[in-house]
Amino acid sequence: IPSGLDVVAEINRLRKEKNAVILAHYYQTGDIQDIADYVGDSLGLSQQAASTTADLIVFAGVHFMGETAKILNPSKKVVIPDLKAGCSLAESAEPNAFRAFREAHPDHVVITYINCSAEIKAMSDIICTSANAEKIVNSVPLDKPIIFAPDKNLGRYLIKKTGRDMLLWEGACIVHEAFAIDKLLELHKQHPTAKIIAHPESEDHLLKVAHYIGSTTGMINFVKNDSSQEYIVATEAGILHQMLKEAPQKSFIPAPSHEDNTCACSECAFMRLNTMQKLYLCLRYESPEIHVDEAIQRKALLPIQRMLEISK
């Protein structure tokens, strides 16, 4: 990138010229969220990807999100700023092991969290996100046993919420599993009027002390409409940018992580691989592009469409 180049102006010029749409997740840095055409949670982003009329989808998120956009809208070109932006949850479900698990329980309905690869989606009956997971579980007839994958924490939370006994895959998000409950309770003692709000990818002991549990969009709506002034936020810290925009008079404290945590203070190292510079480069060169095998795309589309239908 030439020094002195106005990256923001260039992104704005190129997106018009190429009829591109920039979609960003709430875990992206503030500058990326601000330049995006749409910022949202995984459900909102999938809905946008499915309905966009743009020719080029620039997805500022992680790999499985770009892949989902491509599955939903295969005739569009989908690019992401950094192909290495993976996800610990998606990586926890290796396709051969997942196939064997599925085949060992052929009578089970397979509900899979959207944080997984296209191959895993192609082996699933219905996809869910944190925003609609409860609704999706409740949509399965009571006499049908369920496999829930890959997030065991969200799975456990859903078992409690719905009373359904589900077989869980042993996956987890490194960011949400790194929150330190002892430090969080200590912090709450110092801020006794603060409400603890948490994403359901967090561990059970943390969810037990949370005043509100929900998807990233759910958490933002909660702080906007709630009467408290202060919140301890147990999810990726990128979300604070949007919370401060929606409720500038309130204060938000990121939940503390264990000291030996590899990702600094509740930041997702995968999401943070994306930068404004890389966003500009991927828009300009239309690369790196997301490709999904055609047979897998067709199979993976069905369970995502079922989810979108139920979430209308």
Ligand code: 13P
């Ligand atoms: P949502 O934004 O759908 O709540 O998902 C959170 C997440 O972990 C995405 O990687």
Ligand code: SF4
């Ligand atoms: Fe995956 Fe967790 Fe990062 Fe979300 S925050 S992309 S679930 S590792």
